[in-house]
């Protein structure tokens with residue numbers, strides 16, 4: 638199996654303020670290990686605050702890891718130059734924030750080509766715009782004059798214009814109407830058919846079901862379970878995966894209004910399994926250690942196995 642990107646024992650600690658002078662370490666990611674294979678869609682799923690965006694940001698070099706490593710085709714990404722951004726691009730959740738409202742669509746899509754000093758920019762911009770199924774006339778418009786779905790297509794055109802090998806997509810459909818979501822997911826799948834790999838971050842396990850090849854379930858900054866999508870969804874091993882499958886979310890937490898979806902806040906313990914306080918299968922050792930096992934080609938971090 639051809640590994641494109643490998644994350645090994647990645648830990649990210651933020652210092653968060655506690656009181657006037659005290660700062661407390663907060664573990665946003667703990668010992669995360671995973672790999673993305675050439676041309677696959679690796680789904681990353683977990684509730685709000687589980688560390689998905691932080692993981693994406695480290696892979697995009699927008700955050701430095703506290704410890705651990707990330708390699709791309711065997712090379713440490715933090716010692717690579719601009720060639721890394723040629724091979725790895727991003728699509729964020731909300732194109733209203735990620736697209737410059739003062740730029741025309743064609744300028745937005747052209748930008749990566751300019752940064753990398755590419756030639757034939759006009760043709761390549763048109764090609765990318767066509768590829769994401771946008772009307773070429775829209776190239777002259779600005780993001781505010783587009784629909785949400787069209788805006789996200791612009792963001793995707795920008796992400797593919799350099800022909801990357803990997804795209805990190807962080808909740809790329811969460812801001813869209815359900816009817817548009819499916820169209821955008823189909824576009825991602827057709828890009829995968831052309832050989833682009835994806836890290837597809839979502840809180841919505843139904844999206845994973847539709848498009849991922851393999852899935853990483855994370856909670857409290859830790860991988861709970863990782864394996865082929867079909868097996869993980871059909872026969873979840875980790876109690877947290879079972880919990881996710883029985884609580885299919887209604888909306889992205891940030892868009893929830895009122896109190897009807899309010900969740901109980903659980904303090905994530907600093908040691909042991911982060912899911913321990915909520916786990917129906919809790920046992921004493923879970924509060925101080927987590928066992929890693931491989932079960933039929935799946936990795937599971939749980940003391941049940």
Ligand SMILES: Nc1ncnc2c1ncn2[C@@H]1O[C@H](COP(=O)(O)OP(=O)(O)OP(=O)(O)O)[C@@H](O)[C@H]1O
Pocket residue numbers: 651652653663665683684685686687688689690691692840890
């Ligand atoms: N710069 C930062 N400083 C301090 N804490 C941070 C910082 N960035 C993220 N965190 C914390 O790290 C945890 C993980 O955040 P992250 O954004 O990665 O979660 P997420 O899984 O993407 O959640 P969501 O589904 O809401 O997008 C959260 O508790 C968050 O408050």
Ligand SMILES: [Mg+2]
Pocket residue numbers: 689690691
């Ligand atoms: Mg996030």
